[in-house]
Amino acid sequence: MLDIRRIRQDPETVARLLAKKHVEVDLDVVQRLDAKKREITLHIERLKAQRNQASEEVSQRKKRGEDVTGLIAETRLVGEKIKELEASLEPIDQELQDFLYTVPNTPLPQVPEGESADDNQEMHRFGEVPRFSFPAKPHWELGEMLEIIDFERARKISGSRFSLMRGMGARLNRALINFMLDHARERGYQEVAPPYLVNEASMLGTGQFPKFAEDAFHVVPHDYYLIPTAEVPLTNLFRDEIITGPFPLKFTAYTASFRAEAGAAGRDTRGLIRQHQFDKVELVRFEEPQGSEAAIEEMLRDAESVLEELELPYRTVMLCGGDMGFGQALTYDIEVWMPSYGKYVEISSVSNMTDFQARRANIRYRPSGVKKTEFVHTLNGSALAVGRTIAAILENYQRPNGHVKIPDVLRSYLDDKELI
Template identity: 45%
Template sequence: MFDIKFIRENPEAFDAALARRGVEAHAAQLIEIDEKKRALMTESQEGQARRNAASKEIGMAMGQGDKEKAEALKAEVGSLKTRIAEIGEEEIALTNQLNTFLMSLPNMVYDDVPDGADEEDNKEVRTWGTPKEFSYTPKEHHDLGEALGGMDFERAAKISGARFVILSGQIARLERALAQFMLDLHTTEHGMTEVITPAMVKAPALLGTGQLPKFEEDLYKTGDHYLIPTSEVTVTNIYAGEILPAEALPKRFACYSQCFRSEAGSAGRDTTGMIRQHQFEKVEMVSVVDADQSDAELERMTECAEEVLKRLDLPFRTVKLCTGDIGFGARRTYDIEVWLPGQARFREISSCSTCGDFQARRMKMRTRDAGEKQTRFVHTLNGSGLAVGRTLIAVMENYQQEDGTIIVPEALKPYMGGIEIIGG
């Protein structure tokens, strides 16, 4: 969400920023709504002042025995009261119209974000590791998992439909080990606080992080609640509506949760295996920082996510997303893509973004220096640290052996109860 004052003062810059994201110019429309609202506010203030004055004049007229004047003033006061009430309703309607309009617009990206139409125009920032050369054709994770008896897509579909899986035995334990390893790394070495948050939220939380109103079709709703598409929603909203002491920043969190997405816009994509599921697990990283910390925090957060892959010895590359691929609420985003030998390509496993004050404005989250009255909006950041299911896929495919068994990475052995080879 944007500051309407900024739009009033910088209409051309605002429209140019949105144009980079393929959004048509809206500054003139927004300013027109705002001007109508401000005019109503002025009329209301003037009407209230006149009403107060006329009310005093009634008493004076009555004291002077001028009943005709007093009755005229009473009529004026009644008329003003009616108009002020009408103005209040009109002002509320315009405020709602303005906020709805502003909430439908994506964030403005930073100048260094590359222009582009889609993922093909993303800019590679760095690579790490060398993909393993196999003496045989490596299998994809679903073939490995089904052959080992640890992945069952057919029975999951019987229970829940397509895009679900049942994990069992050693593969289920491997996924659990991955989540524990990520949480331990982030909390003991990366300075994050582990939190467990609800898996269901009400609409204001999703409005705050930007999933609503634009992406409602991607969400699962039950009654008055929505299932979270990511724990970014719950963790970022922890301090919604609050003023944080500046000395308490930064706040850094790691949260392991179930995530639920309808994948409404992905028909026909990645329908085989675990790449794109309706229910999946993720370790989410969230930071709340002061404005001057957000650029450095994004680099730090991205490095935290990369470190997970380094400890697992999984080759990856990091790319900066272009204007056509970046998320709705982000100002700058790095995607980390892990090498999957079964597909012979890099696939996204983490997305780390800084949102500036975009989310903070929507959820009214601010900070203040000690002893000061003036507040300012914080900056929020989020990133996968990592998507657990996709990390499971990467481990299975990169550590597979020709006989279909899977070597347990060194970093995960302490979590596997002595199991060193899956299926061995």
């Protein structure tokens, strides 16, 4: 959520920044509602002051045994007027609130102009793209041949866009989770095992709601939502709290993630790339505002180094305005080389949300030496998406006979085995 005062004071700048995200927002509506709200609120508060004073007087005069029927009747009218005004304020406030919840975050100045992924700015590359002297296979074929991934049975058990892993596949999955969690812990992130089902307030706090409700799985009779990412429970750790630091506060969690993938019909239908359920190790940080720009660089390195240790080729891009998400102020995508796609595929997204989520979720801190509270900055990033990492390992490490070499760094998690 944007600071209403920013819109009030400088709507042109806000509109220009949102235009960079290729979003058009009618800020006149916001300003009109805001002005109306403030006018009515002022009026209500004056009447309340009057009523509070009158009530106090009733109390005093009653103690002295005086007659107060006239004063009470008079004050009743003030109360009725307050009720009237509050009734008129309610729909205005609701409309303003609803509107503000749908306005995206503004991008930081360094975000490149552009409207699609084609306009993203490449930052750097790592590793050599493998060249195979034999016909390389896509990971879904390798996975089925090696009997470590079973798409058909997952379809029977659940439906399309589900998969299951067996034997060395399941072990590789678990090895990656452990490796990634250990890696994050070594870098100072506290491990968390959060709930997978969250309430509506949590989804609103991180920005999934109200705009992207159709992407979430809703557990209807109980009114819970399956988390689309561990970012949701982790960022909501401190919802409605004033945190005392010391900053940065860094957390990591392995969770399954659930996405309806509405609007992705027909895309990435084969393999592990786009599933309704996938495993992911997530990083979340809470920072003082002045620390968030350095923090995202550090966090990017935290994620990139996972791929470097796995010796998987990747490139890092800074997303252009038009390709960025709703709540992000700055986003780096890390894309791993996927031979079956013949291109780099997103495996991690690292973002600075600035104070956007903190305002929605009301997460504040007290800057040292200052009495007033301020909103923290939140950041999040995947380190990494496990299914896509498995796909990348299978494809990049495949041998002519269909077997797959296990990356060195995972061997200790897999009884020192060398091959799958």
